[in-house]
Amino acid sequence: MAEAQRIDGKAVAARIVDGVKAGVAKLTGETGVVPGLAVVIVGEDPASQVYVGSKAKMASECGFKSIKHELPAETSEETLLKVVRDLNEDPEVHGILVQLPLPEHVDEAKVIQTIDPDKDVDGFHLINVGRLSTGDTAAAFVPCTPAGSMLLIREVLGDDLSGKNAVIVGRSNIVGKPMAQLLLAANATVTIAHSRTKDLAGVCRGADILVAAVGRPEMLTGDYVKDGAVVVDVGINRIEAPEKGLKEDGTPKTRLVGDVNYAEAAAKAAAITPVPGGVGPMTIAMLMANTLRSACRAAGTTPPA
Ligand code: NDP
Numbered sequence: 001m002a003e004a005q006r007i008d009g010k011a012v013a014a015r016i017v018d019g020v021k022a023g024v025a026k027l028t029g030e031t032g033v034v035p036g037l038a039v040v041i042v043g044e045d046p047a048s049q050v051y052v053g054s055k056a057k058m059a060s061e062c063g064f065k066s067i068k069h070e071l072p073a074e075t076s077e078e079t080l081l082k083v084v085r086d087l088n089e090d091p092e093v094h095g096i097l098v099q100l101p102l103p104e105h106v107d108e109a110k111v112i113q114t115i116d117p118d119k120d121v122d123g124f125h126l127i128n129v130g131r132l133s134t135g136d137t138a139a140a141f142v143p144c145t146p147a148g149s150m151l152l153i154r155e156v157l158g159d160d161l162s163g164k165n166a167v168i169v170g171r172s173n174i175v176g177k178p179m180a181q182l183l184l185a186a187n188a189t190v191t192i193a194h195s196r197t198k199d200l201a202g203v204c205r206g207a208d209i210l211v212a213a214v215g216r217p218e219m220l221t222g223d224y225v226k227d228g229a230v231v232v233d234v235g236i237n238r239i240e241a242p243e244k245g246l247k248e249d250g251t252p253k254t255r256l257v258g259d260v261n262y263a264e265a266a267a268k269a270a271a272i273t274p275v276p277g278g279v280g281p282m283t284i285a286m287l288m289a290n291t292l293r294s295a296c297r298a299a300g301t302t303p304p305a
Contacts, residue, residue, distance in 0.1 A: 004231075005271040007152050013281035016151070017062065020288045023304040024063040027296055035295035036065040037095040037121070037287075038087045042080060042106065043073035048099045055097065055284055062288050065092060077106045081114050088116040094298055095121035095291035118297070121290040123147075124174065132181045141290050145213075146179035148282025149232045149273075150186070153209060156230050156271045161188035167204050169193045169220065169259070170213030175234055179211055200224070210269075212259035222264030231272040234279050235259030 028034055037059040041052045052068065059066035069083055080102075087096045096119045102108045112120075117127035123143040131140035157164070166188040170176035176192055183190045193203050204210055204224035212220050213234040225231060235258040244253035258275030266272050273279055296303035 004266040004269040005156065006266075007155060007232075007271050007273045007278060009148070009152060009273055009278040010281045012152060012155060013148070013285035016282075016285040016289055017058070019304055020062050020285075020292050023292045023296070026304075027292070027299060027301060028063070031299045031301060033295055033299040034063070034065050034092070035095070035291050036067065036090075036093040037097065037291045038067040038069065038090075038093045039097045039099065040069040040071070040080070040083060040087075041099045042071045042075050043103055045101070048101075052099050055287060058284050058288060059291070062292075064288075064291060067093065073103050075103075075106075077110070080106060080111055084111060084114045088114075088119060091298075093119065094295040095119055095287075097122050097287065117141075119294060121287060121294055123178070123290070129173070129178075132178055135181075135185055137182070137185055141294070142182065142286075143174055143178045144283045144286035144290065145175050145234060145279060146182055147290075148286045149179060149211060149234060149279050150182045151286075152232060152273055152279065152282060153183075153230060154186075157209070159186065161186040161209065164188045164208040165191070165206055166209040166211065167191045167193055167207035168211040168213065169197075169200065169204065170211075170215075170234070172213065175213040176211075179213065179234075183209065183211075214259040216259055217257050218259070218261040220260040220265065222261065222268055224260075225265045225268040227268050228270045229268070231260055231265050231269045232279065233258035233260040233262070233265075233273050233275050236275060236280060 039052050056066045056068050087093050096115050112124045117125045123141040128141045166183040168176050168179050171192050171194045180190050180192050201224045205226050209230050211232045217237040217239050237257050238254045240252040241255040242252040256276050293303040
């Protein structure tokens with residue numbers, strides 16, 4: 001079989017971001033409204049700092065008002081809830097994102113459920129989860145990673161997935177479950193697999209569309225992939241790469257890999273997303289799109305498609 005098409009998430013994300021920039025110019029030109037995205041981070045987790053930094057930078061590039069609340073790790077739950085409530089009330093803020101994970105003394109669910117569902121651009125509030133699971137994808141804010149993954153699938157297969165078998169490996173609330181809802185809404189026949197699934201490789205080999213959201217480096221080998229499948233690798237795993245040499249502290253350099261063994265899967269699939277450069281860039285792009293949508297709703301204008 002010929003080598004699979006490499007689905008270029010960077011290029012698709014860049015197209016979405018260009019659309020957002022144009023949408024912001026139109027919205028601001030017509031109504032004076034500038035979309036505002038507030039990002040809240042508690043503590044100094046290095047990975048979270050990087051994610052928040054990239055989100056804030058992209059928000060500024062899109063022409064948003066970008067607000068960053070950096071709170072110390074010992075911030076009380078009550079203080080954090082107050083920050084969220086104040087942002088709910090702020091008319092210049094259209095999107096609120098609380099970077100997870102939160103410190104252990106804070107009830108994550110309580111914080112998320114305090115965000116105004118109409119500013120919940122991460123799509124984690126129960127109201128948005130409910131909208132998505134009742135098929136109301138027009139009203140829901142859809143979590144950014146599955147929303148971005150879905151657009152990459154559409155790039156290859158179009159909008160209607162009737163007759164396609166989709167298997168998602170992973171059942172988290174932020175990736176696996178919303179991904180299943182989106183595929184179902186597009187008429188795919190959906191299976192959600194997880195750590196208790198029997199004969200996982202066999203289940204995956206039944207997939208015309210295989211989505212890996214496991215968090216285990218290169219776990220899905222070629223044996224999991226049906227000939228001609230479309231494979232979406234959500235996983236982001238940092239592994240040691242001794243072939244790249246040593247860091248200053250004498251430990252091996254590292255590299256990013258997905259949950260799929262790319263070379264083996266690409267030998268069988270029709271199309272596959274790489275890591276990095278696949279789903280990752282889509283996540284931030286979808287956050288920008290959700291924030292613009294929220295601002296358009298607040299201004300009473302029609303958001304761009
Ligand atoms: P979670 O840890 O919340 O969920 C992992 C899922 O994988 C669980 O449902 C678990 O099953 C399942 N699983 C774990 N081990 C196995 C196994 N051996 N066989 C079958 N299923 C297994 O992870 P997330 O959903 O948050 O993230 C998944 C991956 O996606 C991670 O690599 C993460 O870094 C990445 N990610 C990437 C993003 C992006 O922007 N590209 C954004 C968010 C996440 P069970 O429920 O039974 O325990």
